[in-house]
Amino acid sequence: MINVEKYQELAGNLxxxxxxxxxxxxxKPVEDIMALYDAGQRQFAENYVQEITAKQPVLPADIHWHFxxxxxxxxxxxxxxxxxxxxxxxxxxxxxETDKQAKKFNRVINCLLQIHVAKEESKFGMNEEELxxxxxxxxxxxxxKICGLMGMASFxxxxxxxxxxxxxxxxxxxxxxxxxxxxxxxxxxMGMSSDYKLAAEHGSTMVRIGSLLFGARS
Ligand SMILES: *Cc1c(COP(=O)(O)O)cnc(C)c1O
Numbered sequence: 695m696i697n698v699e700k701y702q703e704l705a706g707n708l709x710x711x712x713x714x715x716x717x718x719x720x721x722k723p724v725e726d727i728m729a730l731y732d733a734g735q736r737q738f739a740e741n742y743v744q745e746i747t748a749k750q751p752v753l754p755a756d757i758h759w760h761f762x763x764x765x766x767x768x769x770x771x772x773x774x775x776x777x778x779x780x781x782x783x784x785x786x787x788x789x790x791e792t793d794k795q796a797k798k799f800n801r802v803i804n805c806l807l808q809i810h811v812a813k814e815e816s817k818f819g820m821n822e823e824e825l826x827x828x829x830x831x832x833x834x835x836x837x838x839k840i841c842g843l844m845g846m847a848s849f850x851x852x853x854x855x856x857x858x859x860x861x862x863x864x865x866x867x868x869x870x871x872x873x874x875x876x877x878x879x880x881x882x883x884m885g886m887s888s889d890y891k892l893a894a895e896h897g898s899t900m901v902r903i904g905s906l907l908f909g910a911r912s
Pocket of ligand 1: 763773
């Protein structure tokens with residue numbers, strides 16, 4: 695069961711700070727998505743291609759779908775027709791393929807570059823050198839638009855570690871925003887259920903919240 699009042703309170707608090715709320719609906723049924731939709735939510739995110747392509751056609755057309763999971767190049771074509779923002783671009787190869795598929799559908803696809811900040815090896819993303827290269831490369835592409843950066847902090851209760859990672863991301867965001875006049879970076883996507891307050895304090899413009907809205911995933 696979705697707690698609509700809790701959703702509205704969260705959405706209101708974030709909107710007062712000009713932070714966009716993306717509801718992470720992975721593993722959750724369309725009924726739960728509809729409950730939030732009816733309460734006013736329009737931005738939803740998924741991390742598996744199979745799941746987002748199954749849900750999108752059966753849900754209202756004005757939903758803005760975000761893709762936040764690791765994306766294999768051979769699967770980009772399945773989300774290209776409808777995706778609103780791919781937040782998890784983690785390689786130049788993926789950037790190139792997204793541009794190629796976007797051309798076929800005559801679209802310009804909004805993208806965030808995912809930055810690796812967490813201590814865990816398993817988290818995907820670019821380092822600073824790769825980010826600089828990707829931004830230069832993106833300048834040559836016509837059918838993708840780099841809108842900003844996304845990052846996931848370490849999975850830890852140690853707020854100092856998490857805060858340091860958010861500060862690092864925000865610094866990178868500011869640095870490359872200034873460095874690339876041709877690229878209009880507006881979105882800094884950081885913060886999840888457990889750390890969104892900290893992310894908000896450190897300059898996040900978009901949070902990705904799943905379990906806090908939908909309940910724990912099994
Ligand atoms: C699952 C997921 C989230 C949301 O996680 P919660 O802890 O449930 O809020 C956010 N970002 C990414 C990239 C995810 O995979």
